[in-house]
């Protein structure tokens with residue numbers, strides 16, 4: 001309890017604290033303090049037009065941050081919070097432009113993580129928190145990964161082990177009885193349809209030339225230093241000319257039969273859920289191995305269930321497929 005109070009005070013007073021969530025680790029700062037948020041951009045090397053998500057412990061804490069908590073927003077929060085759904089709504093005047101990158105909407109999220117929410121409650125202010133990686137690097141799913149990127153740049157890291165989900169939250173723009181998905185995540189179209197009549201997708205998710213409504217989606221992301229290739233068909237793995245400079249990320253059954261040294265294999269697990277959980281750790285595993293020049297990664301074709309995984313993987317690969 002003392003640690004939680006200490007971290008809450010550190011956040012309130014303008015410090016930078018990395019916090020665990022159920023998706024990935026976040027780099028937290030006081031979301032009402034522009035100077036504190038500027039330090040997030042500095043620590044991450046983040047482009048200044050890319051807005052931050054404000055994290056709150058509950059719906060009541062979200063209310064003062066928006067112009068109006070509309071019935072649709074309330075229904076979404078009641079159904080999916082705490083959980084991996086980030087909701088954008090027209091911002092209240094008290095939210096600094098620094099939090100929204102000058103946009104008229106603010107993004108809000110309530111993580112499904114008890115320790116995280118305890119820190120948010122102790123802070124007593126909304127906590128702005130992007131993923132706690134250097135901009136462009138894979139998001140961190142362990143405290144060690146945060147430390148690798150952020151050592152010497154921030155005040156504290158709260159180590160709560162490995163994040164459950166492993167890919168970031170679904171980001172939706174909240175309309176009147178409809179939402180638009182700006183970034184796919186664990187909360188899928190089908191789940192959202194339990195609460196709203198219509199679910200749209202930001203056109204930028206399918207068109208490479210459209211400007212995304214979530215500014216962060218336009219950057220090449222999640223990319224390690226080796227070239228990543230999406231392997232479209234599982235059969236292709238056996239036909240690849242794999243040498244010692246190649247890393248492979250695939251599910252256990254596929255990996256087993258490949259003629260690749262064990263240390264060049266990264267096991268994504270048994271299924272899509274485990275692959276979500278392990279994707280960023282795998283990209284970081286090969287990043288620590290400068291002799292690895294290319295990384296071949298299994299793709300999943302499970303409709304909207306695999307959208308979040310494929311969105312992150314395609315970004316890491318910068319469009320390279322085999």
Ligand code: TXA
Nearest residue numbers: 023025026051105106107130131168169214215216217
């Ligand atoms: O799961 C998550 O969402 C994690 C954990 C730490 O909560 N956070 C996270 O934050 O992924 P970040 O900053 O790495 O990604 C936030 C995304 C970016 O693409 C950003 O452009 C978008 O959300 N975003 C934030 N505020 C927005 C706004 N007002 N309008 C549109 N997009 C917004």
Ligand code: MG
Nearest residue numbers: 130131139216
């Ligand atoms: Mg991020």
